[in-house]
Structures are given as C-alpha cells and as structure tokens.
Amino acid sequence: MTVVSTSHESPSRERIEQTILAAAEQVFSQHGYRGASLQVIADRAGLPKANILYYMGSKQALYVRLLNRMMFRWNEVLEDITPESDPATVLSDFIRTKMVLGQRYPQGSKLFAAEILAGAPFLNDYLAGELRDWVASRAAIIRQWSAQGKMDDVDPRWLIFLIWSSTQHYTEYSAQVSGILGRDTLSDDDLESISAFLEHVILKGCGIPQPVVKARRLEK
C-alpha cells in the first residue's frame, strides 16, 4: 500500500508561505486588491516576484487565501449565545472579543474593510450566505431576550452592526484615531478605556444592567 501523503509540507515551505502571507496582508490591506502589486509584496517579503507566483499561483489566489484566513479567525465570536444566556455577559464578551481581535489582526481587519469598500466582489456569496445566517440566528436569540424583558426592544440587527462598527473603527480608522489623539498606537489603557466605554454605553443604552465583574483586563 502506497502512502499518498502528497500534502506533506516541509517546514521550510510552511515558513516561506507565512512570510508571503504576512507581506501580502500588509500591502492588500493598505491598497486593496487592485492597488496592490506583486512586486511590492515580493520586495516586502524579501523574495523575487516569480517566487510569490510559484507558492501562491496567482494574485487572486493569494488574495482569496488571505480573505479566508481572516474569516476563519472571526469564527470564535459570539458562538455560545443562547436564549437563556445573560445579555450583559454575552454582549460584553462580544464587544471585548471584537476589540481584541481587531488589535490582534489589524491588517486582516483592514483587508476585509477594503474588500467591502470595493463592493465585496470576492465575498458576496459569503455575506449573503453564511454571514447572513449567522446574523439571523443571533438576531432571533436577541429578540427572545427582549421578549423576556431582559433588555429593551431594539432591532437586533442594528445592535450587531453597532458593535461591529464601533469596535472595528479603532483598527480600520487607526490612522484617523492616531492623528487625532496624537499618538502612533493605542496603549493598553486606551483599549481598556474604550472597551469599558462601549460596554457602558451599549449595555445601558439597550436597558441591560451592567455585569457585576468590571474593569476586566484585556489580553493582547
């Protein structure tokens, strides 16, 4: 019996691919799909351009691979939500997890933003399929919370969009935020302050009593 492990990847290949992906994520996130060039990506990765094509096949394949990787990273968000859950805990976790993810994957978040700005040519199916179902199922549970009197009767879709937008702002608009605050990066104290603010305003604004635990630490 012959071993068919064609997918056995040497550790060096794996390392090179990660190098390319990191460089590409940076360039695509700044200039979008059209504005990015393989030459710039290759230079940043310290490899000849032909080498990028050898490992990634094409510009489009590289781009799609980065998009998929970012979608996968967001999978952990808002997974353990049930009609019996405590809205304060769940939404607070939602807000803080989103903030942390934005800080952990700033390039990936910006890549996603650029793709949406361009009209989501590569993500249309995902948005109208998986993500739509994801939102619908969470919205249904939040509506049950409202029906149970756990919170105000707000449209759960707008609430989800509110948390998305307000948290993502600090990664995707980092250039604006930095320019206005006058620093290059947000400190841990800033992030904790922002998270606490969003938690306060959104929970209170939805008529949800604040959770008992407060001022949790943000893990980078």
Add this chain to the structure above:
Amino acid sequence: MTVVSTSHESPSRERIEQTILAAAEQVFSQHGYRGASLQVIADRAGLPKANILYYMGSKQALYVRLLNRMMFRWNEVLEDITPESDPATVLSDFIRTKMVLGQRYPQGSKLFAAEILAGAPFLNDYLAGELRDWVASRAAIIRQWSAQGKMDDVDPRWLIFLIWSSTQHYTEYSAQVSGILGRDTLSDDDLESISAFLEHVILKGCGIPQPVVKARRLEK
C-alpha cells in the same frame, strides 16, 4: 480699465468638470488611490483620457480635489454646540446629520474611508491639525455637560468616535449591510429605524433623557 476675470469659467467647462469629478469619485472610492486608473475614470465619464488630464492636471490633483470637496461637505456638522446646549438635541442632531450625509455622499464617504485605510497619506496634516482641534473643542464642551450633571461622565473622544463609526458604517459597509439584509439599498424606513435606534442607545447609554420630539422625518 481692463477686466481681469481670468477665473471666469464657461458653463460648459463647469459641467464637464463635475462629470469628471463624479466619475472619479466613484472609481477612487471603490479601488483607492493606487487601484484607480485614469482610463477607467475617463471611460465612465465618457471622455478620452487625455481630456481628464487637461482639466485636472494629474491623478494626484484630481484625487486631492475630491478629498477637499468631501472635507468641505462635512463642515456643517456639530457646529452650533455650546456648554449651554441641550445634549439630547445636539447629539441627536449629530447622529441624524451624519446619517443623512452618509446617504447623500456615499462615494465621498467611501473615498475618505479608503484614504484612511491607506494610512491617510494625503490627509495626515488635516487629521493632526484641523480635525484634531475640532475634536478637542467639542470634547471640552461635552466634558462641561458631564460636569453639569447633564450626562454620564464618559470620555467625549470615544463618544465622538462612536457616533462617527456607527453612522458611517451604513455607507462604507453598504456592501456588507446589503448582503446581510438581502436588499440592494436601504429604504427610508430602514434609515429612520436605524437613526432612531442609534439615538435611543447612544443617548440612553450616556445617561441623557430622550428629547421630547420623536420620530422626526429624515430628509434625503
């Protein structure tokens, strides 16, 4: 006495320039500065490429002109704010004006977003200068509101960012919003519903009593 009106612009020239600006705004907003091409802009404007250069000088000049036009459009926002103002009225106006502007100038808003995503290479001075002062002055007034007990003691900068991000989301992420909601555009009812939601959550979240007037109409 000789008339020196060199700046007299024929009506046809004005019309052509507006056509070019509209086409360029669309292309730049989708693909960013680097990703946009003069040929595509020219095709969309129905003019030969050389004609674009004749009227606009260069790609960069055209881009900067679009940015400036958009900055100017945002000038009307949050202008009549004083320590004696009613927070509910002012913030409510802020939210709704931002929503209306986003709907009125979707391409311009996306253009701005793309510029920030790219690291604000053309707007860094504006952000760290004018806009920074703008935020600082508004923040100072909001802090006075808090000191007067008109609202909770929240960080005014985070509050301003919250209103910016949550309103802009519906224009810049329109592709995502449409994909999830399953429609191509937001209806007037949607916009009123979203505005009312943001008004409710943000004002209540900041400890501000809701204004008496409710369910105002959104003017397109």
Add this chain to the structure above:
DNA sequence: GATTGTGTTGACCGATCGGTCAATATGCAC
C-alpha cells in the same frame, strides 16, 4: 481671411502590471 485662445484627442513615452518559462540550483533516494 488671418490671428489668437480654448478645447479635443490619437499617438506615443518609459515604467510597471500580472504572469510564463526555461535555465539552473538544491536535496534526497538509490
């Protein structure tokens, strides 16, 4: 009718785009 200022535009420039390919190098099994 000649002159002049304002537009218009096809042709062209060097540079860069994404992508291909052949020549070469490298590592490993036998």
Add this chain to the structure above:
DNA sequence: GTGCATATTGACCGATCGGTCAACACAATC
C-alpha cells in the same frame, strides 16, 4: 555518481499605467 522532484530566479511577454505632445477643431476678434 545517477536520477528525479522540488525550488529558485532572471528574462521576457502583452497589457496597462500616468503623463506628454503635436495636430487639429472651433469660435471670437481684428
């Protein structure tokens, strides 16, 4: 050493990039 698969990379392809320019159209002035 021989053979073979896997990498590596400079050179090159046609297409497109931003920008220039000269030829030309056209209306107004003298």
